[in-house]
Amino acid sequence: MDVRNELTARLDACQKCNVCTAQCPVAKVNPHFPGPKGLGPDMERFRRGQFIPGETTLDDCSNCKTCEVTCPSGVKITEMILEARRAARKGPHKTMLSLKLRLRGYVLGRAEYLGKLGVLWPGMANQALKLNLVRWALDKGLAVSQKGPLPAYGRPLEVIEDKGGRAGGAFRKQVIYFPGCYTRYNEGDTGRIMIKVLEHIGYKTIVPNFHCCGLPLEANGQFDKARKNGLYNLELMRPYLEAGVPVITSCTSCGLTLKEDYPKLPAPGAQMIGAQTYDLFEFLWQLHEKRELPLDFQEVKACFGYHLPCHLKAQGIGTPALRILRLIPGVKIRNLDAGCCGLSGSYGFKAEKYDKAMKIGNPLFEAVNVGVERGDFQEMLTECGVCKVQIQHGTSIPTKHPLRILAKAYKIILE
Missing domain, CATH: 1.10.1060.10 (Alpha-helical ferredoxin)
Incomplete structure (x- = not known):
């Protein structure tokens, strides 16, 4: 069927x-x-x-x-x-979008290609995207909102090849890391910290040269390209999936795509990818339940607010990041549970959607601001990169991936 x-x-x-x-x-x-x-x-x-x-x-x-x-x-x-x-998008009655909207769908769907361009000269790209003239041109030429937040680019996450042989060779404990476009091109430091955390708990991390998971492409009508990306990524993962190697994600949307969409693709490995893909903290919690997670934490005296991304909620795994971070002495976290941030990938970047996206995120913004004003916390945590961008845009409150708190507890970073 x-x-x-x-x-x-x-x-x-x-x-x-x-x-x-x-x-x-x-x-x-x-x-x-x-x-x-x-x-x-x-x-x-x-x-x-x-x-x-x-x-x-x-x-x-x-x-x-x-x-x-x-x-x-x-x-x-x-x-x-x-x-x-x-x-x-097809057939005799297909929707005929204007040239502007077709170009916008092509551009916003190609998060991977935008990332590859952005990291060539990240400082120059970031400064250019702050210029009023550039934002005006994006609005008039592509209907990308002048007021919306645009993620900054940074040093990209490096591909890590399997030089020690595939699973079953010299390395008995290894994982495949699917970083996603945001981590790879906008926030490579998060990916590098994740690799160090995995090494600390005894896992060699392999980062193949993946393409975009395909979700931004589907969201912008590029269905054939999304399918091709999925087939390409599955082929890269196939030998590891067959060897039982886990696939770890730090991006909630990528994780959901691998778990729900990839199993439907007609490719070897499709029947294995869903069961072998884990959100980072989901993976760590399973290790903890088996008493295999090192608990050599230093105390971290800090209070945080937490936003649960919609695509993590859709995975049906609860809030594993909260469970893990609450094992760290001194850490206090308040789950705001205030709904969607509104950005939803590229949805809130679109000129006609920006105001709606901000209204959607308003309950979350209010919850963040109230929490900060009452002194409950001064920073926010969330696993989703675009949620982070939207929360900072709507509140100006510093927001980061919960992985950084775990890395600090493991003495991997000092911040």
């Missing part, structure tokens, strides 16, 4: 309870958005694999997957919406 037939076969599972729409971040701020139930199961009964001319709200969905997390029947609502987007 193909993906669309499988999705439509589950339509009757929708109970019309409207929980998904009640919890949808976009529906809360956009009265013209029909909500996940309306755009997903309700419209799917009419689509049945066909594009409906005039269906203009498909791109209003931010793909945060809150609807799927809250659905009591487990209906894959965002998958239905993505399939409808695919149908809208």
Whole structure:
């Protein structure tokens, strides 16, 4: 059964309870958005694999997957919406976007290529992206918001080849690290720290020359390219997957893509990738439960607020970072549980989406500001790079990956 037939076969599972729409971040701020139930199961009964001319709200969905997390029947609502987007890009009635929007989709979808360009001269690129003239040009030429945050580039994370042989050779404990575009090109230090943490607990880390996971491409209508990236990445991982080597991610969106989307690809390794992919802290917690995680922590006297990214919530693994960090003496963390940040990958970068994205993130921004004003914490933690960018944009409060606190406890970094 193909993906669309499988999705439509589950339509009757929708109970019309409207929980998904009640919890949808976009529906809360956009009265013209029909909500996940309306755009997903309700419209799917009419689509049945066909594009409906005039269906203009498909791109209003931010793909945060809150609807799927809250659905009591487990209906894959965002998958239905993505399939409808695919149908809208092909066939005799395909959606004809303006040249500006087609170019924007091409540019925003190519996070990997933008990263490769940005890290050639990161200082120059970062300064250029702050210029009002450049932001004006991006707005007028590509409909990229002048007011939205743009991630800064830094020293890229290096590829680490398997020089010691594949699993089963000289190294008995090893992992594959899938860093994702943000870590690789915007925040390479986080990737380097992660590798040192994994080495500290006894694992050799291999970082193949991966392409983008494909999620930014799908979010911007580049479905064929996303599929090609997935097949390429799976082929790189195949020998390690067959040897039982875990795949570790530090980006929640990449992790969700590897766990949920890659198993559907027609490639060797696709049936193994979902079960062998772990968020970093998920992996560490499993080691802790087996009493294999070193607990040689130094005290870290600090208080933090914590934001749970939507795509980590969608993985159904809870909050492993909180469980691990609470093992560190002196660390206090408050889980704000204030909903989506609003940026949702490239969603909030788009000119027509910026104000909605800020409204979606407003409850989170308020929770952060209140926590800081009351003295509960002075910094924020979150695993998602774009959530970090959005929180700092909406509050000006320093935000970082929780991995850095663990590295400090292990005496790997001093900050």
